[in-house]
Amino acid sequence: MPSKHSVLMSLAEIISKPTSTPAPKKSAFREWFDSILFAVVAATLIRWLFFSAFVIPTPSMENSLLVGDYLFVSRLHYGTTTPVTPLQMPLTHQTIWGTSIPSYLDWIRLPQYRLPGFTDVKNGDVVVFYLPVEHPDMYQKYSNVLPDLRPHPTDLRSNYIKRCVGIPGDKLEVRHGQVYVNGHVQELPPRMQNEFFVSVKTAVNEENVFRKNGIVDYTQFTETFGDSVAANDEAGYIVKTTAALAERLKTYDFVKRVEPVFMEKGLKEPYLFPTTDAVDWNKDNYGPIAIPEAGMSVPLTEVNIALYGDIIRNYDGNENVVIENNKVTIAGKQISDYTFKQDYYFMMGDNRHDSADSRYWGFVPKDHIVGKAVFVWMSIDPNPTSFLKKIRWDRIFRIIE
Template identity: 70%
Template sequence: MITEKEITKAPDRPGKSALREWVDSVLFAVIAATLIRWLFFSAFVIPTPSMENTLLVGDYLFVSKLHYGATTPITPLQLPLTHQTIWGTSIPSYLDWIQLPQLRLPGFSEVKRGDVIVFNLPVEHPNSINKYSTVLPDLHPHPTDLRSNYIKRCVAIAGDRLEVRSGQVYVNGKAEPNPPRMQNEYVISANTAINEENVFHKNGITDYASIQPDPADQGNRFAYLVKTTPALAAQLKSLDFIAAIEPVFSGKRLKEPYLFPENESLSWNKDQYGPILVPKKGMTVQLNAANAALYGDVIRNYEGNEDVTLADGQVLQHGKVLQTYTFRQDYFFMMGDNRHNSADSRYWGFVPMDHIVGKAVFVWMSIDPDPVSAFRKIRWDRVFRIIE
């Protein structure tokens, strides 16, 4: 039996100091934010006009990791909540001393045609930096999971045969539905100077330029090159001072430099492109000269192969010429909705599945980087807009 005298009072534990409370709160917030960012969704901002008019420069997005499944980090030695560099500096935020195999957690959706997707830019692979520096001059080598985040629309999935004819995307021989806010290039002929504020800015046209009118357009003394949607082009055409508005597409057999793949026998351009077969996991291809140009970088850089080299239109492994190859993962073909102002798969090739980050879901904030007035700094009509 325990007597009252034998009961001793436990010593009081000293309370946490204000500094300790603050440190614990910050640590908890960082851990929670890191887990949410890894498993559920991340926030991104649009820096370039390649997805206009679907997404505008200054749009802030939520990107879902749940759709396709979150991936485990390849580069674990990294400061939390950073990507490539420490905030506000050019100091790397990671060490690549350790590289782990990547695993993808289950998602509730496969990548589908028409999805707007954030991915790591494949051509920041060390083997590709010099090859694509003309198209993308600010390339720097990074590990797979820390390559620059790009956002484009998936227009073809693994196993699809893609072709672009006069700006229209065809997949497996059928015309794909165009994004509702897709932009193309148009020439506007007018019989008077256009008030840029009232006509262009008011209608959300930010990419335009005055050009020399076609001498064949009698009486039309003014001409403009604009990038806009088909619907807005039709609306502008109804204005009484607009004489004509015509889409601009590159003609067949007009060869455009720097397109993918690098092959002198191809006379392709951004509006007349393909056909091209997108690699699919388990698909086997014959490696002739044309396929070596098309799939050589994929085999060397993204399939986990060792000692692969490309030379004289051939793919070699350990010095032996490969006659066939079977792909180990799925690939995708991405294009920007601003079809005449987008450095996309037409210029640098396929996106591997292990580079897919997530699906862009909605715009939660939109800030105009060049507003007409301070009152128009926030684009209220775009806040909480679902991405189509």
């Protein structure tokens, strides 16, 4: 029988032995890899669930947003959407950085769901959305308006930013450049930009007059603008600017007059949506049109087929749709009216005469809405007058109105 002393020694030896083998120390490469992986996963989740960063590439929203503005877009406002194309490289969109190689595979398509948000899209909101006409059956139809279109899945179409001027169920019309919603004048964006004719008495130092006032888009007047703008012997400029800056130009002693430029009612503009000879609309005199709302029905007249045919065929989840000779058939059955399955929106740029928006390619489906533009966090002038003016300091952390 073992002694008490030997039993205590055996217990001491057992206790002193390590209970498990210590984990091997991670290599520097493994620690680096784990850190990068964590950062990518965290950034991907934040970008998907909460907010995304965008940069303004074109002047279509001037003077509210300028080329070179970097902004944050909230996905929480309207509710983020679940991925449709799961096989894509994290933190990319359409292509791998710096290349033209696709960053996704469309072998798998998932149904899209929208998580709850805390508001709906409202008239006047500045909204980021996926460009609908990058649909595989649509991009060639609108190549005259947007020549660089390429087909992509819904959640990988190009991000566009415009102001929502019509929400589901609205009746919208543009009269002489002014937007009317449900018969009421819609308030103009505070920094909305339009075209003005500036008549001058003498030659103009363009740098001191226009650039000094923040006007970068101006063209010396020629007869191609038409006699409705100026007399044949009248010298001047066509400038794109805000109403406030147009008023400031009137104070110069060499300026004779400043007048807004609008297309005449009844003058049909080519490449405008819808593509039909049944209407004679232009960018300044457009509509009236009804913005589709889920559950709303419309008779399929010639004009309505032109307005809503793309929706019926490509965005509302219908199959076997045929539109020809002003008739619509779904699964072989001709229909005389149509009930919409989801909400749609009408978007316009604040630079009203230099924006390829819903007036040119149609409605934005709700499942294409990405988020609400909230504020500018950085602004870089692509054409600064000096290196010190490369950063537009007055625009940093500007709230988007």
